[in-house]
Amino acid sequence: xxxxxxxxxxxxxxxxxxxDISLNIPTGRIICVVGPSGxxxxxxxxxxxxxxxxxxxxxxxxxxxxARSINPxxxxxxxxxxxxxxxVEGNISLVLEDHQLKTAETAAIxxxxxxxxxxxxxxxxxxxxxSGGMKQRVAIARALAVSPAVMLMDEPLxxxxxxxRELLMDDLIGLWIREKFTAIYVTHNLNEAVxxxxxxxxLSRRPGQIREVVEIDIPLDQRHPGEPELESKQQHLWQxxxxxxxxxxxxxxxx
Amino acid sequence: xxxxxxxxxxxxxxxxxxxxxxxxxxxRRSVEFRGGGFVPxxxxxxxxxxxxxxxxxxxxxxxxxFISNLTLPRxxxxxxxxxxxxxxxxxxxxxxPSVSRLMVGALLGATVGIGVGIxxxxxxxVRAGLVPLVAAIFPIPKIALLPLFVIWFGIDEGSKYALIAxxxxxxxxxxxxGAVDNVDRTxxxxxxxxxxxxxxxxxxxxxxxxxxxxxxxxRISLAIAIILLVAAEMLGAEYGIGAYILEAGAxxxxxxxxxxxxxLSILGVCVSAALTKVEKHLLRWRV
Numbered sequence: 105x106x107x108x109x110x111x112x113x114x115x116x117x118x119x120x121x122x123x124d125i126s127l128n129i130p131t132g133r134i135i136c137v138v139g140p141s142g143x144x145x146x147x148x149x150x151x152x153x154x155x156x157x158x159x160x161x162x163x164x165x166x167x168x169x170x171a172r173s174i175n176p177x178x179x180x181x182x183x184x185x186x187x188x189x190x191x192v193e194g195n196i197s198l199v200l201e202d203h204q205l206k207t208a209e210t211a212a213i214x215x216x217x218x219x220x221x222x223x224x225x226x227x228x229x230x231x232x233x234x235s236g237g238m239k240q241r242v243a244i245a246r247a248l249a250v251s252p253a254v255m256l257m258d259e260p261l262x263x264x265x266x267x268x269r270e271l272l273m274d275d276l277i278g279l280w281i282r283e284k285f286t287a288i289y290v291t292h293n294l295n296e297a298v299x300x301x302x303x304x305x306x307l308s309r310r311p312g313q314i315r316e317v318v319e320i321d322i323p324l325d326q327r328h329p330g331e332p333e334l335e336s337k338q339q340h341l342w343q344x345x346x347x348x349x350x351x352x353x354x355x356x357x358x359x
Numbered sequence: 360x361x362x363x364x365x366x367x368x369x370x371x372x373x374x375x376x377x378x379x380x381x382x383x384x385x386x387r388r389s390v391e392f393r394g395g396g397f398v399p400x401x402x403x404x405x406x407x408x409x410x411x412x413x414x415x416x417x418x419x420x421x422x423x424x425f426i427s428n429l430t431l432p433r434x435x436x437x438x439x440x441x442x443x444x445x446x447x448x449x450x451x452x453x454x455x456p457s458v459s460r461l462m463v464g465a466l467l468g469a470t471v472g473i474g475v476g477i478x479x480x481x482x483x484x485v486r487a488g489l490v491p492l493v494a495a496i497f498p499i500p501k502i503a504l505l506p507l508f509v510i511w512f513g514i515d516e517g518s519k520y521a522l523i524a525x526x527x528x529x530x531x532x533x534x535x536x537g538a539v540d541n542v543d544r545t546x547x548x549x550x551x552x553x554x555x556x557x558x559x560x561x562x563x564x565x566x567x568x569x570x571x572x573x574x575x576x577x578r579i580s581l582a583i584a585i586i587l588l589v590a591a592e593m594l595g596a597e598y599g600i601g602a603y604i605l606e607a608g609a610x611x612x613x614x615x616x617x618x619x620x621x622x623l624s625i626l627g628v629c630v631s632a633a634l635t636k637v638e639k640h641l642l643r644w645r646v
Contacts, residue, residue: 153552155548155551175553175554178552179549181545181549183545185545185548185549187546187563187564188644188645189644190644198555198563199553201559201563202554202556232644232645250553
């Protein structure tokens with residue numbers, strides 16, 4: 105299943121946050137969206153997943169999602185969004201309970217995603233007992249459980265420290281190598297973008313418009329930190345964003 | 360990064376500079392501690408000690424004549440009156456009807472209150488319609504409506520249940536819709552993003568999320584229920600702690616008055632302890 109954005113524009117109470125965004129999201133690739141703070145990255149993601157209606161334009165699904173996909177458009181949130189009163193297992197079963205799966209089927213899915221995210225030993229732990237990195241792993245496991253056609257990742261690593269971020273980036277790359285999922289990955293971290301993105305969409309500051317789309321052809325599993333080509337791409341992205349970010353930084357929050 | 364040789368000389372220089380400033384003649388003392396305090400710590404028996412000290416002071420004061428018997432009854436006399444009440448079997452005769460009135464009334468008021476509070480929290484139409492109404496009935500002293508309740512529900516148990524239920528209803532509603540409002544919106548959005556049904560979101564996300572607020576609201580509601588118990592028993596109740604207190608008050612029998620008040624107070628402590636148990640069970644995911 106592919107997604108296509110057609111002239112998306114969005115405004116809150118007359119304040120335009122996104123303007124004229126057209127983009128193709130092909131199957132099996134990770135599209136990173138970067139931009140200065142307040143450029144509407146997260147809004148764009150909410151529009152794509154149907155949590156908000158765009159003011160103008162539309163988001164199109166091309167083709168239908170695979171039959172086994174329980175929740176085709178699935179989010180991973182920055183603040184994990186785990187239910188604190190449910191265990192790791194319970195948080196994953198939450199998203200399966202509404203779909204009339206057989207008990208054995210549910211158990212099999214949970215076992216599988218916990219194994220894939222290396223969480224099998226923590227199935228009965230409560231979120232408060234887990235570190236930030238582990239919480240995000242649970243959220244990733246929950247997303248995998250509904251076998252999404254497209255993953256919508258809203259700064260998934262931004263709440264984590266840099267070491268945990270490295271580890272989780274490796275995990276995400278491992279997961280993608282195993283099963284080439286489609287993802288839109290919103291971040292303000294350029295390093296994450298060049299490590300994970302097949303193409304990187306740079307948004308301007310508010311109102312957010314696409315400034316450039318940078319393609320990176322190196323396979324994900326060969327993008328080691330410190331690689332010269334990645335460094336130069338990151339440098340290029342930063343050059344482009346620098347002035348925008350500085351200007352965005354000086355804006356008043358509510359205009 | 361600068362080259363390592365330059366960095367090494369820089370650190371060496373810094374170390375030398377640091378050495379030069381620590382002149383040996385200067386006095387060494389540890390840094391003054393300024394932290395600590397402002398953290399509530401659990402001191403289990405202090406509450407009991409305060410209680411006992413107050414009672415002993417009252418006992419000593421009344422025995423020495425410093426406090427006259429008309430001002431305050433002697434604690435040991437109150438205890439003797441209580442024992443007498445217990446031995447005569449009248450204690451249970453008064454306590455059981457009171458507890459059943461409390462339970463029926465509070466259960467009714469709290470259940471309806473939680474229900475209405477959740478509806479207010481979930482539907483803006485209900486909110487717009489009922490919040491002003493609740494605000495209007497909250498400050499009415501429910502005791503003032505006693506005659507009305509007698510006409511509506513009869514002089515028997517009905518009016519007593521209604522009074523207690525009505526009194527617990529309003530604070531429960533206010534606490535409940537506040538708690539529903541405070542449920543983390545990101546969790547609800549998460550539920551929607553996984554296409555959970557509306558009913559699932561309410562049952563699995565909104566209700567557990569509102570539970571801490573609802574329970575702390577119940578603490579207040581149940582205390583109010585105990586207060587209203589006495590008011591309810593002002594009306595033609597033959598037995599009941601409230602009736603017992605009113606009778607003692609009318610006769611200026613301070614010992615019996617204090618026995619009654621103490622029983623209510625113990626009842627309150629028991630209710631609160633039971634709630635703490637429920638909280639520990641339902642909210643074991645916290646802390």
